[in-house]
Structures are given as C-alpha cells and as structure tokens.
Amino acid sequence: MFSRNVNKSQTESFSRSRRGPKSSKGSFREHAVSKSRHERSRKLPTEEAPPMGSTLTSSIITLVVGREQRLFAAHEDVLCISPFFQAACRGQFMESAAKRITLPDEEPEIFSSVLEYLYKGDYYPRLVHNKRRNSWELETGEGGAGSVESTVYHHGVDGELLKDTVIYCTAEKYGLDELKRVALRKQGLQSGIQCSTILTSARYAYANTPxxxxxxxxxxxxxxxRSRGTFKRSGTMQMEMMAGGSQLFFDLFVALCNHVDDVASIA
Known part of the structure; x- marks a missing residue:
C-alpha cells in the first residue's frame, strides 16, 4: 500500500470543526475571503459513465504505472473519456503492438482511484448524502471512519499528501472536469490532518494547477x-513563512487582508 492513516491524536492537526469550505466558481477574492461569499452547492457532481452504446467490448489497454511498474487494464472506450488517453491511444504515446501505455510518474494508488471513477463515476471513499443533516459525507469502511485513508505517499515529494488533492491535480492533467468536481467536494471532509501535511498539499496544489x-x-x-489558531501555533507554519518565496503565501496574505476587511465592514 502507498497510503498511510493519519493519527487524529497528533498535535497540530486539523479537526473536522475547522475544516475549510467547499469551493465554487469565481475569482480568488470570491473564493477565499469570507464564509458569506462561499456558495455551498448541495448538488452531487455529475457521474461520468462509459460512452453511450458502449458494451465494454472495446480493446483492452495495459497501463504500466509508477516506479514499481504496476499493471492495470482498462477498456479503450472507458480510457478515452479522458482527452489525455484519447490522444495517447491514437498517437505514438502507446506501444501499438502491445496496446500498452507507460505512466512512470503516476502513483498507482491515485491511478487506481482515477480508473475507479472512469468506470463508476466516483472513487473510494464515495460521497454519501446524509438526509437527516442534508449534507454530503464520506462513506466509511468496515472499521469505521478511522479506516478511511485520507493521505497517500507521493514519491515526487517524498512524503504524505492529501489524496483528494493529488486526484484533483491528476484529473486536471487528464482533462476530467467532473472528476475535479468530485475531488474538490471531498476536500476538507477528512479530519485529523497535520498542519505539515496541509501545507505540503497546498504547495503541491499550487505547483500542479494552472x-x-x-x-x-x-x-x-x-x-x-479558518483554522488560523492552529496554524498560528504551528512551528511548521512559522518555518514556511520565514522561508517564503512562494505564490501560496502571497495569496494567503491577500486572503487574510480581505478577511479582515470583511470583518471590519460587517462591524
């Protein structure tokens, strides 16, 4: 397995009560300034099924994924939902004789989730609607909420990242807008995430999105x-801010200024 559970008892963790809001369309100021400016859509993202009329009898493509060269198999029609794989299957990127595509830089666990989405319209843990609370939640495994792994080890950063963030960035690369919506909705639904993991994931998000x-x-x-109290006490955050040199922290500074302006205008 490539992913690891995060211990909820660890210090400087991000609790469910402090989780961030769901994102909506718009500019930076419309997204990150205040709770009142955030649109909280209750609509489940559209599920993207295999092409109409497909009986899953198209050619089987073998995919060699990651440094360990783990093998996956998928129907060509299903893969071609993605513009990235559509181009790969029709171009020189695929070894035509063997119908094989090599993806050495992908993480097998992430690619497995992408493939699950292409066939089922979602990936584990699935989004489940809580009718009593009228809200979306993540399904839990047989062992309860603690069995849902929220992070994945990523060789590119040599550390843990939030799984949904990596899936979002992978969906961006593969041209799967609906998968981006699903992954974005799941952002923030996990609890017990360390500050260092959140910051590392934020840097990864900035580096892998336009x-x-x-x-x-x-x-x-x-x-x-929203969880500034926890981050204020975080030694990791202090080191990140002192190091500087990142667009993330300029945007954070602007967002904090906008937040103060909102509070002042309300007062």
Whole structure:
C-alpha cells in the first residue's frame, strides 16, 4: 500500500470543526475571503459513465504505472473519456503492438482511484448524502471512519499528501472536469490532518494547477484562514513563512487582508 492513516491524536492537526469550505466558481477574492461569499452547492457532481452504446467490448489497454511498474487494464472506450488517453491511444504515446501505455510518474494508488471513477463515476471513499443533516459525507469502511485513508505517499515529494488533492491535480492533467468536481467536494471532509501535511498539499496544489484554476488553491487559503489558531501555533507554519518565496503565501496574505476587511465592514 502507498497510503498511510493519519493519527487524529497528533498535535497540530486539523479537526473536522475547522475544516475549510467547499469551493465554487469565481475569482480568488470570491473564493477565499469570507464564509458569506462561499456558495455551498448541495448538488452531487455529475457521474461520468462509459460512452453511450458502449458494451465494454472495446480493446483492452495495459497501463504500466509508477516506479514499481504496476499493471492495470482498462477498456479503450472507458480510457478515452479522458482527452489525455484519447490522444495517447491514437498517437505514438502507446506501444501499438502491445496496446500498452507507460505512466512512470503516476502513483498507482491515485491511478487506481482515477480508473475507479472512469468506470463508476466516483472513487473510494464515495460521497454519501446524509438526509437527516442534508449534507454530503464520506462513506466509511468496515472499521469505521478511522479506516478511511485520507493521505497517500507521493514519491515526487517524498512524503504524505492529501489524496483528494493529488486526484484533483491528476484529473486536471487528464482533462476530467467532473472528476475535479468530485475531488474538490471531498476536500476538507477528512479530519485529523497535520498542519505539515496541509501545507505540503497546498504547495503541491499550487505547483500542479494552472493560475487560471483558482478553486483548489482557494480551498487551501480558506482552510488555513479558518483554522488560523492552529496554524498560528504551528512551528511548521512559522518555518514556511520565514522561508517564503512562494505564490501560496502571497495569496494567503491577500486572503487574510480581505478577511479582515470583511470583518471590519460587517462591524
């Protein structure tokens, strides 16, 4: 397994009560400034099924994923939901004789979730609607909430990242907008996440999303602002701020200023 459970008892963790709001469309200021500016949609993201008329009898493509070269198999019609794989299957990227695509930089656990989404319209843990609370929650495993792994080990950063963030960035690369919506909705539904993991994941989000896509970035800015008490006591946050040199922290500074302006205007 590539992922690890996060211990909820660890210090400087992000509790469920402090989780960030769900992101919506709009500019940076519309996303990260205040709770009142955040749209909280209750609509479940559209599930993206295999192409109409497909009986899953198309060619089987073998995918070699990650440093350990783990093998996956998928129907070509299903893979071609993604513009990335559509181009790969029709271009020189695929070894035509063997119908094989090699993805050495992907994490097998993340790719497994992407493949699960392509076939089922969601990935584990699935979004479940709580009718009593009229809210979306993550399903739990047989062992309860603690069995849901919220992080994944990523070789590229040599550390833990929030799984939904990596899936969002992978969906961006593969051109799967609906998967981005699903992953974005799941952001912040996990609890017990360490400050260091949140900051590392935020840096990863900035490095793997275009400047025009502010949704995931705004989620992290709002998340840090809402749990500023915890981050204020975090030695990791202090070191990050002192190091500087990142667009993340300029955006965070702007977001904090906007937040203060909102509070002042309300007062």
């Amino acid at each position: 400047d025009t896509d502010s949704k995931l970035r705004a989620h992290y800015l709002a998340l840090i602002i």
